[in-house]
Amino acid sequence: MTTNTPAVDVQTTQPAAPRENYLNCSSGFKSWALTLDHKRIGLMYLVGTGLAFLAGGVFALLVRLHLWEPEGLLFENTAYNQIFTLHGAFMVFLFVIPAIPGSIGNVVMPIMVGAKDVALPKLNLLSFYLWLIGAILAAAAIVMGGFDTGWTFYAPYSLYTDQAVVTIGLAVFILGFSSIFTGLNFIVTVHKLRAPGMTWFRMPLFVWAIYATAVLQVLATPVLGITVLLVAFERLYNIGIFDPRLGGDPVLFEHFFWFYSHPAVYIMVLPAFGIISELVTVHSRKPLFGYKLIAFSSIAIAIISFLVWGHHMFTSGQSTYAMFAFSFLTFFVAIPTAIKEFSWVATVWKGSVALNSPMLYTLAFLVIFAIGGLTGVILGALNVDLHLHDTYFVVAHFHYVMMGSIALAFIAGLHHWWPKMFGVMYNEVQAKIACAIIFVGFNLTFLPQFIMGSRGMPRRYATYVPEYAPYHQASTIGAMILASGVALMVFYLIASLLIRKKAKENQWGGVTLDWQCPTPPPHLNFDDEPKVVHEVYDYSTLDYDSMQRDCS
Amino acid sequence: MINYLIQNPQQQPESDIPWDGVPAPEIDGFGQLPVQAATFDHVDGLFYFTYAVCIFFFVLITGVLLYSVVAHRRKTWDQKPLSNVTHNTPLEVVWTLIPLIIVMIMFAWGFKGSLDMTTVPHEAQRNTYKATAKQWSWGFTYPDGTSSLGEVWVEENKPVQFLLESTDVLHAFYIPSMRVKRDIVPGRYQSVWFKPITKGTYHLFCAEYCGKDHSRMYAKVHVVDAATMADQPWNQVPASDDPIEDRVAYGKQIAKTLCASCHKITPTSTVNTGPSWLDLFTKEGDNYVGRPREVIEGGETKTITIDDAYIIESIKSPAAKIVAEEPYNKGGMSNFDNLDDPRIACLIDFMKSLAGN
Numbered sequence: 045m046t047t048n049t050p051a052v053d054v055q056t057t058q059p060a061a062p063r064e065n066y067l068n069c070s071s072g073f074k075s076w077a078l079t080l081d082h083k084r085i086g087l088m089y090l091v092g093t094g095l096a097f098l099a100g101g102v103f104a105l106l107v108r109l110h111l112w113e114p115e116g117l118l119f120e121n122t123a124y125n126q127i128f129t130l131h132g133a134f135m136v137f138l139f140v141i142p143a144i145p146g147s148i149g150n151v152v153m154p155i156m157v158g159a160k161d162v163a164l165p166k167l168n169l170l171s172f173y174l175w176l177i178g179a180i181l182a183a184a185a186i187v188m189g190g191f192d193t194g195w196t197f198y199a200p201y202s203l204y205t206d207q208a209v210v211t212i213g214l215a216v217f218i219l220g221f222s223s224i225f226t227g228l229n230f231i232v233t234v235h236k237l238r239a240p241g242m243t244w245f246r247m248p249l250f251v252w253a254i255y256a257t258a259v260l261q262v263l264a265t266p267v268l269g270i271t272v273l274l275v276a277f278e279r280l281y282n283i284g285i286f287d288p289r290l291g292g293d294p295v296l297f298e299h300f301f302w303f304y305s306h307p308a309v310y311i312m313v314l315p316a317f318g319i320i321s322e323l324v325t326v327h328s329r330k331p332l333f334g335y336k337l338i339a340f341s342s343i344a345i346a347i348i349s350f351l352v353w354g355h356h357m358f359t360s361g362q363s364t365y366a367m368f369a370f371s372f373l374t375f376f377v378a379i380p381t382a383i384k385e386f387s388w389v390a391t392v393w394k395g396s397v398a399l400n401s402p403m404l405y406t407l408a409f410l411v412i413f414a415i416g417g418l419t420g421v422i423l424g425a426l427n428v429d430l431h432l433h434d435t436y437f438v439v440a441h442f443h444y445v446m447m448g449s450i451a452l453a454f455i456a457g458l459h460h461w462w463p464k465m466f467g468v469m470y471n472e473v474q475a476k477i478a479c480a481i482i483f484v485g486f487n488l489t490f491l492p493q494f495i496m497g498s499r500g501m502p503r504r505y506a507t508y509v510p511e512y513a514p515y516h517q518a519s520t521i522g523a524m525i526l527a528s529g530v531a532l533m534v535f536y537l538i539a540s541l542l543i544r545k546k547a548k549e550n551q552w553g554g555v556t557l558d559w560q561c562p563t564p565p566p567h568l569n570f571d572d573e574p575k576v577v578h579e580v581y582d583y584s585t586l587d588y589d590s591m592q593r594d595c596s
Numbered sequence: 597m598i599n600y601l602i603q604n605p606q607q608q609p610e611s612d613i614p615w616d617g618v619p620a621p622e623i624d625g626f627g628q629l630p631v632q633a634a635t636f637d638h639v640d641g642l643f644y645f646t647y648a649v650c651i652f653f654f655v656l657i658t659g660v661l662l663y664s665v666v667a668h669r670r671k672t673w674d675q676k677p678l679s680n681v682t683h684n685t686p687l688e689v690v691w692t693l694i695p696l697i698i699v700m701i702m703f704a705w706g707f708k709g710s711l712d713m714t715t716v717p718h719e720a721q722r723n724t725y726k727a728t729a730k731q732w733s734w735g736f737t738y739p740d741g742t743s744s745l746g747e748v749w750v751e752e753n754k755p756v757q758f759l760l761e762s763t764d765v766l767h768a769f770y771i772p773s774m775r776v777k778r779d780i781v782p783g784r785y786q787s788v789w790f791k792p793i794t795k796g797t798y799h800l801f802c803a804e805y806c807g808k809d810h811s812r813m814y815a816k817v818h819v820v821d822a823a824t825m826a827d828q829p830w831n832q833v834p835a836s837d838d839p840i841e842d843r844v845a846y847g848k849q850i851a852k853t854l855c856a857s858c859h860k861i862t863p864t865s866t867v868n869t870g871p872s873w874l875d876l877f878t879k880e881g882d883n884y885v886g887r888p889r890e891v892i893e894g895g896e897t898k899t900i901t902i903d904d905a906y907i908i909e910s911i912k913s914p915a916a917k918i919v920a921e922e923p924y925n926k927g928g929m930s931n932f933d934n935l936d937d938p939r940i941a942c943l944i945d946f947m948k949s950l951a952g953n
Contacts, residue, residue, distance in 0.1 A: 115613070120866060121808045194805050200782060201765040201807055288783030294766060295781055329670070330677040334688055359768060359803075360779045361786045364714065368707055375699035379692060386691045389657055392664040394679035399669055407665060414657045418650035425702050427636070427709030428643045431629075431775045434768060434803040498628045498643070500621070500772025502803040505811035509799060511620035588674050 063596040065467070065564040080165035081567060085172050086150030087465070090458075092172075093147060096138035096179060097451070101530065103131035108489075108523040114510040124506035125192035126207075132195030133212065137219050138179055140450055141308060144315035145226055145261075146175065148457045149254045151465055153230065155558045155565060156248050158239025158574040163232035171225040178219035185211040194504060196305075199286035199297040203278055210279055213272040220269040223311070227261030230254055239557070241576030248556045248580055249338055253318025256342040260307045260314070260349065268304035271297065295360055302353035310349040313445060314342055316453035317384055320409055323460050324388045326554045327403035328395025331581040334387040341380030348377045358429045367426055374424040381417055385410070401475035402552070405456035408483045409449055416444030419494065437497025440490045448486050455482075455533065462537065463547030467564040467595045470540035474532060481529030488522030550590035555583055563595035612856035612865050614746065614814040618797050621773050633794040633819065634774040638709040646702055653695075713776070713788075720755035720789040727758045728934070729767035729780045731806055732813035733854045735934045736830075743934055744830030746853020747816040748800070750792050751825045757789040764930065768804035771817055779804050792819040808869065809857035833938040840945060847946025850939060854932065861950065870929060871919050876902050877951035884948040890920035904944055911935055911943075 062068065066083045076084055106127050110118040119127065154162050162168050185191055185208040193202040193209060202209050234255045238247070247255075274285050275297075284290025286297040325332040332338065354362060354370030362370075388410060397403070419441040423429050432438060463469050492515035497503075501512045508516070550559045555578070561570050578585050621630035628647070629640055668678060725748065726737040736748040750756050760769050762780040770777040774790045802813035820829070834842045851861050851873075858869035877884040886902030897920050900906060909916050914929035935943070 120868070121811065125805075125808065125810070192807070198766055198805065201805070204765065205807065288781075293783070328668075328677065329675075331680060331682045333681065334683045337683070337688055358710075359777050361781060361784070364711065367710060371707060371710075372703055375703045378699050379696055382695045383688070383692060385657060387688075389661050389664070390684075390687075392661060393668070394677060394681075395664070395668055396670045396675040396677040397665050397668050399665070407661065410661055411658055414654050418654060421699060421702065422643065422646045422650065424699075425642050425646060425706030425709075427639050427706050427713055428646065429706075430710060430713060430777050431639050431643070431772070433777055434770070495628065499623060499630055500770070500799065500801070502770060502801045502811075504805040507811045509615050509618070509620070583677070583680070591673070 063562065064566060065562070066567045067466070067564055069567045078169070080161065080169060082154050082162045082165065082168060083151045083465070083565060083569075085168050086147050086152075088172055089142065089146035089150060089175070090148075092175060092179065093139050093143040096134050097143070098530075098534070100131055100134035100139055101527065103127050103134065105523060105527055107131055108520040110506070111508070111516045112520050114508050114513050114516075116507050119506070121506040122192055125194075125504070126190040128504060129192055129194050130186065130190070133182065133191075133216075135446070136195050136308075136312075137216055138175075138182060140312045140446055141223060142175055142219070142226070144312075144319065144450070144454050144457070145230065145254060145257060146172070148319065148454070148461060149226075149230065149250075149257075149315060152461055152558050153251055153254050154233060154237070155561055155569050156251050156556055157234060157237060158242050158557050158570070158576065159233060159237035160568040160570070162229050163236055164229045167225050167229050171222045171229070174218050174222035174225065178215045178222060181211055181215035181218065184208075185215065196301060197272070197275060197297075198301075199275065199278075199292075199294045200288065202275055203287050210276050213276050216272050217269050220265045220272075223261045224265045227258035227265075230258040231262065234258075239574045239576055242557075243576075245336065245339070246576055246578075246580045247339075248558075249321035249332060249335065249342075250315075250318035252339045252342050253314045253321070256346040257311050257314045257318075260311045260346050264304045264307035264311070264350070267300060268308075271300040271304070274300075295357075295362070298357050298360055299353070302356045303350075306353040306356065307346075307349045309445070310345055312450050314345065316409075316450040317342065319453045319457035319460075320388060320406055321384075322554075322556070323402055323406045323456055324391045325581050326460070326552050326559075327398045327400065327406065328392050329398070329553060329583050329586070330391055330395035331579075331583065332387065333390035333393075334383070335580070338384055338387050341383050344380045345377060348373060348380075352377055355424065355429070358426060359433045371424060371426045375421070378417070378421055378424070385414060385417065398552070400552070401470075401472055401479055402456050402460040404476055404479045405452055405459060408479060409452045409456060412444055412448035412452060412483075412486065416441060416449050419444065432497060434503055435497040436493040436501045436503055439503050440493035440497055443490050443493070448490070452482070452486075458537075460552065461558070462540070463551040463595070464558060464563055464565070466541060467547050468540050468543070469545050469547045469551065471536045474536040478529050478532040478536070481532065482526055485522050485524070485526030485529050489519050489526055490522070492516075492518040492522075546594045548591055549593045549595045550587070553583075553586055553588070553591045555581060555586050559590075612852055612862045612867070614812060614853050614856070615799065615816070616852075618799060618816055621798065630773045631794075632773065632775060633796065633798060634776070634790040634792055636709070636713055636775045636790065638705070638712065639775045642702065642705050642709060645705070649698060649702075716757050716787060716789045717755055720757040720791070723751075723754055724757045724759055725750075727760050727769060727780075728763065729760065729769070729802065729806075729813070730763045730930055731765065732802070732809040732857045734800065734802075734813070734815040736815075738828075738830070742828060742831050745850060745934065745939075746814075747818060747830070749818045749820055749825060749830055752792055752795050752819050752821050754822075755789060755791040757787055760786045760788065765806050766804045767802045767806050767813065770801045770803035771798055772801070773798040774817075777803055792817075795819050795821065812857040815853070833936075834942060835938070836941065843942045843945045844949045846939075847942035847944070847949075850935070850943055851946055854935075855943075858929070868923075871921070871924050873947050874950050876907075877948050879948075879951045884951055891917040892920050892925060893917045907944055907947065908937075908940055911940060 110116050110124055188208040191207045191209050191212045277283050278285050284292040286292040286294050352374045354366050355374045496512045496515040549563050557574055624631050728735040735745050737743045760780040762782040767780040776788045776790050778786050778788045798817040800815040800817050834846050860867050860872035877886055888899050888901050890899050911932050915927055918927045
């Protein structure tokens with residue numbers, strides 16, 4: 045750590061004046077726009093990715109409304125194709141990938157390792173601005189006529205369609221660099237800025253998860269960047285790489301794309317696992333069961349995830365040997381994932397289980413992720429996948445993982461660290477109601493999709509054969525319920541910032557460093573350099589007084 | 597045989613939906629899969645095996661979880677946990693190894709099944725069809741070289757192979773009831789095979805996103821007995837001296853499977869990719885008179901009168917004369933060489949039948 049002494053805030057003599065923290069230490073537009081504070085950057089990410097999530101959600105609602113009728117309710121086919129593409133692209137590139145590392149990871153991870161900031165604060169700000177440019181370009185692509193390729197940009201269709209593919213490709217390219225820089229930053233931070241006594245196996249599991257994610261971001265994202273660049277070159281200069289008319293190979297595109305996008309699934313889901321690990325232990329007030337196995341399983345998932353991309357291509361005509369290897373490794377990756385789920389449940393077992401809103405969201409995650417993970421096993425079986433591939437069964441499966449698990453973990457984490465970030469508490473009753481609505485709405489949306497998928501309903505259909513109508517309609521009703529739950533959540537979270545009901549100094553009784561520093565944290569996180577002397581999650585050290593004291 | 601093509605006399609006369617008249621497939625006893633009409637029963641077997649395993653683990657996980665949440669919930673704010681156990685090596689070994697064994701069984705079962713599905717038996721190789729996918733229709737060529745569009749006939753209990761080719765972008769050949777799916781990659785051949793065992797008509801979907809009318813890229817698969825096959829129902833094109841109603845009905849059948857995804861063929865249709873067919877001709881007495889139309893030919897805009905020759909040219913080489921009106925003036929229609937003259941003649945009769953008075 046550097047030896048620079050922080051600008052120590054002298055304890056003011058008037059008791060009424062609030063303690064200086066990272067939110068009130070400076071003000072004005074420039075103090076945010078040019079901030080190097082990881083917490084402020086994290087909050088800007090939170091606002092940005094949150095808006096992207098809401099935009100993606102609106103697109104999802106339009107999709108669901110349109111599918112109320114077999115012949116479609118709202119759009120002609122090109123418009124529908126653009127809407128589902130926008131839903132996928134916004135959710136994946138602007139929300140699910142950056143949201144947890146960018147917002148919660150940024151705010152919490154450096155505090156958890158006992159650092160004053162990330163290792164490279166300026167790079168951190170650059171990451172955010174690259175995200176912002178990517179988001180603006182994505183919005184510009186809509187204005188320029190939209191794009192209808194699906195978020196996967198499969199060639200050769202993406203080479204032929206007359207829409208704004210190059211613009212959105214550029215957005216994805218830039219967003220990729222944002223992701224790489226964040227990953228790089230976090231790797232260096234974890235290696236270099238851990239506080240004295242913070243050994244690798246005293247790191248909270250959220251840090252392990254963010255670390256494994258960061259490695260994936262740095263190693264996998266360049267392949268995506270190169271791939272969209274090649275698509276742009278091919279569109280602009282007719283260089284034959286993926287277009288069979290120019291001697292290219294469309295299957296090569298699929299290989300390139302999934303070589304990134306499968307690890308990307310774990311770029312998205314590992315931080316979610318990290319959040320759940322933290323929340324399960326804090327709200328059960330019990331050390332995490334199988335800490336080391338969970339930490340190693342994050343690393344195992346990160347490694348194996350590079351070797352399973354071909355399971356997205358079981359129907360593409362790849363060789364039998366490739367199918368053999370990809371299916372085998374796909375089943376293999378199920379094991380570390382199952383270990384995590386079992387360990388979380390074992391942590392809750394005989395704990396002191398608090399049924400507050402972060403824990404309810406966590407429980408919802410555990411149930412939904414069990415379904416999402418287990419249905420992935422069904423899809424891993426080669427001959428079964430030949431029937432289910434590209435149907436709504438797959439759509440339901442990955443929404444159980446992407447939305448039901450990752451987004452819910454993000455929401456759970458947001459509720460967990462909200463009092464830490466802002467020093468205020470939201471309305472717990474409303475939060476519990478919203479959690480119940482979201483849980484019911486989510487399952488009503490996606491359970492029917494499993495059924496119609498296994499019955500043969502292909503995905504990305506603007507119109508469909510009428511026998512699937514009851515399932516589509518149930519799904520649409522579910523989506524409305526889900527949306528109203530999210531709306532309630534947005535409402536009470538924003539309201540909490542206006543009502544300003546003070547949070548406790550240690551709202552939930554956590555023992556990791558993020559609950560040792562003042563609430564909200566000061567500009568440089570700790571008043572004194574923290575020293576870690578206990579094992580992680582040692583609840584015998586919990587200072588119960590801090591749970592009752594209002595934050596300053 | 598003509599009646600066979602007209603299919604369902606009760607259907608709404610103005611419909612342009614390609615799957616009209618195809619019954620919904622029956623669903624099996626568990627309510628998850630369409631009843632299988634081919635011989636790949638290992639798909640269903642493994643599907644339900646993994647399903648059962650998933651339900652077992654789901655009940656186990658959520659059961660333990662809910663029990664813990666209820667039994668060990670925090671009643672006072674400073675309550676301590678009942679246990680501070682951090683790990684249990686035997687338990688962790690067990691819950692690593694048992695799932696590992698189970699998924700390896702699934703893997704072996706699934707791989708063996710997929711070999712069965714990708715290894716084409718000799719009998720199917722001797723009964724090879726070609727399926728040509730294009731945006732957004734299906735064409736089929738039979739082993740004897742005859743062809744059909746938008747629907748295909750296969751013989752009951754006779755293994756069949758489909759050689760798949762695409763003339764433009766990625767598509768996928770998917771018959772849910774037969775449990776077959778294969779991506780179709782432009783520039784290479786792929787193949788699937790199956791042995792249909794139940795007579796009936798089944799859905800063939802395009803399962804790989806291929807652009808605007810992906811969801812309309814549909815064909816009917818008829819599984820029929822050998823006697824019906826011998827009649828070549830796909831080859832029963834009405835001749836010029838057949839009743840005009842039969843010719844119009846046949847032309848409409850082609851239009852619904854090939855043309856209606858881009859051209860408006862019913863007053864209620866909202867399709868607008870290509871020019872509408874409703875105003876091509878007017879009826880004067882017993883004669884149909886082509887309307888004048890502005891077209892672009894070789895960069896020059898000129899006015900022509902719509903006639904049979906213009907329509908035939910527009911089907912076979914659509915780029916020759918492009919309709920000058922927005923938004924059709926960009927062209928973009930692919931050619932339909934596989935439509936032969938007798939079929940085009942029926943199609944023209946259908947177009948004329950759309951004429952207003």
